[in-house]
Amino acid sequence: MEKYLGETIPKLGFGLMRLPMKEGAVDLEQTKRMVDHFMEAGFCYFDTAFGYLDGESERAAKAALVDRYPREKFLLATKLPAWAGAKSKDEAQQMFYTSLERTGAGYFDFYLLHNLGGDRTKCFDEYEIWDFLQARKKEGLIRHLGFSFHDKADVLDQILTEHPEMEFVQLQINYTDWEDPDVESRKCYETARRHGKSVIIMEPVKGGTLANPPEEVMNVLKAADPEASPSSWAIRFAASLEGVITVLSGMSNMEQMEDNVSYMRNFVPLSEEEKKVIDRAREIFNSFPKVPCTSCAYCIKGCPKNIGIFGTFQAINVYNIYRDLNAAKNKYQWNTEGSKKAKASECIGCGKCEQVCPQHIHIREELKKAAEVLE
Numbered sequence: 001m002e003k004y005l006g007e008t009i010p011k012l013g014f015g016l017m018r019l020p021m022k023e024g025a026v027d028l029e030q031t032k033r034m035v036d037h038f039m040e041a042g043f044c045y046f047d048t049a050f051g052y053l054d055g056e057s058e059r060a061a062k063a064a065l066v067d068r069y070p071r072e073k074f075l076l077a078t079k080l081p082a083w084a085g086a087k088s089k090d091e092a093q094q095m096f097y098t099s100l101e102r103t104g105a106g107y108f109d110f111y112l113l114h115n116l117g118g119d120r121t122k123c124f125d126e127y128e129i130w131d132f133l134q135a136r137k138k139e140g141l142i143r144h145l146g147f148s149f150h151d152k153a154d155v156l157d158q159i160l161t162e163h164p165e166m167e168f169v170q171l172q173i174n175y176t177d178w179e180d181p182d183v184e185s186r187k188c189y190e191t192a193r194r195h196g197k198s199v200i201i202m203e204p205v206k207g208g209t210l211a212n213p214p215e216e217v218m219n220v221l222k223a224a225d226p227e228a229s230p231s232s233w234a235i236r237f238a239a240s241l242e243g244v245i246t247v248l249s250g251m252s253n254m255e256q257m258e259d260n261v262s263y264m265r266n267f268v269p270l271s272e273e274e275k276k277v278i279d280r281a282r283e284i285f286n287s288f289p290k291v292p293c294t295s296c297a298y299c300i301k302g303c304p305k306n307i308g309i310f311g312t313f314q315a316i317n318v319y320n321i322y323r324d325l326n327a328a329k330n331k332y333q334w335n336t337e338g339s340k341k342a343k344a345s346e347c348i349g350c351g352k353c354e355q356v357c358p359q360h361i362h363i364r365e366e367l368k369k370a371a372e373v374l375e
């Protein structure tokens with residue numbers, strides 16, 4: 001296994017963004033079983049963030065991992081979102097200590113400025129987060145410092161030029177976004193590598209979308225390997241790229257964990273033949289019109305009408321990809337009224353959501369179109 005930043009890290013990381021839930025709270029018992037299975041299989045990298053599940057993800061990391069394993073047996077990453085509601089430098093910097101306290105980790109192996117790009121980057125400048133975190137690194141509270149990023153490649157190039165001290169970059173990379181002009185996965189990856197940065201990959205299964213591809217894609221994948229899951233193709237695609245420290249998968253149940261562990265335990269990069277299968281799957285996937293929402297939920301926080309934004313897009317994508325209006329309407333009902341969210345037609349067009357959407361979705365326009373089909 002290659003070494004990155006002086007560490008040898010298995011190519012699968014456990015993303016703690018979509019943990020199993022039970023009665024409105026993180027299902028800690030199932031999370032513990034998943035952590036145990038992951039560790040027993042030889043994996044060690046865990047990725048959380050200050051904002052995941054309103055802080056419950058970091059608390060779950062403490063209960064399921066930090067309190068139950070020797071500190072040197074795992075690597076813990078978390079992230080500081082200076083753009084998410086901090087009203088002062090002190091408040092933004094305090095997020096670091098809050099994460100330290102919530103996780104009980106003592107120090108972070110990997111620490112990230114969360115979601116750079118767009119208007120968000122200036123918050124890290126304004127609140128002097130760059131220097132603040134360098135100082136924490138010198139104190140030994142951070143071992144490796146980097147950032148996660150959602151924007152275009154030229155913006156990444158500028159940030160890396162201004163901040164050569166950053167050790168790594170976390171990027172959204174999956175086989176359908178690879179050439180997507182809105183996401184620029186390939187261009188961002190190449191920019192990071194040109195700056196000599198190692199890469200951590202997030203959203204390799206595109207928020208779960210690639211785990212349940214439409215029939216046309218499924219047929220191509222199954223014809224190539226009847227045993228392999230659609231997720232395995234997506235994660236192996238990401239992990240096969242050169243310069244990748246690890247690939248994060250936001251696993252929500254034991255079944256997903258077992259599947260991921262089964263093929264990543266002895267990871268084999270994609271062969272040339274397998275890469276052609278991925279190319280074909282991408283072609284088919286990209287021929288369907290759909291809203292490229294990853295359900296990150298950044299838009300929801302600032303919405304004055306509490307619109308079920310990503311739930312609406314999940315529902316309209318069921319219609320776009322599977323052409324099943326009943327299933328789409330059921331999903332829509334559940335994701336809006338059923339989840340205490342307002343319907344798409346109640347949007348007042350303020351545009352706040354579009355300022356934070358890492359996928360640059362024209363949310364207002366898409367909500368209007370979705371309302372016409374689903375309401």
Ligand code: SF4
Binds near residue numbers: 346347348350353354
């Ligand atoms: S434009 Fe609509 S969906 Fe977006 S934040 Fe405003 S009310 Fe919410």
Ligand code: SF4
Binds near residue numbers: 357361
């Ligand atoms: S619309 Fe954008 S910000 Fe909102 S959940 Fe989807 S990807 Fe995230």
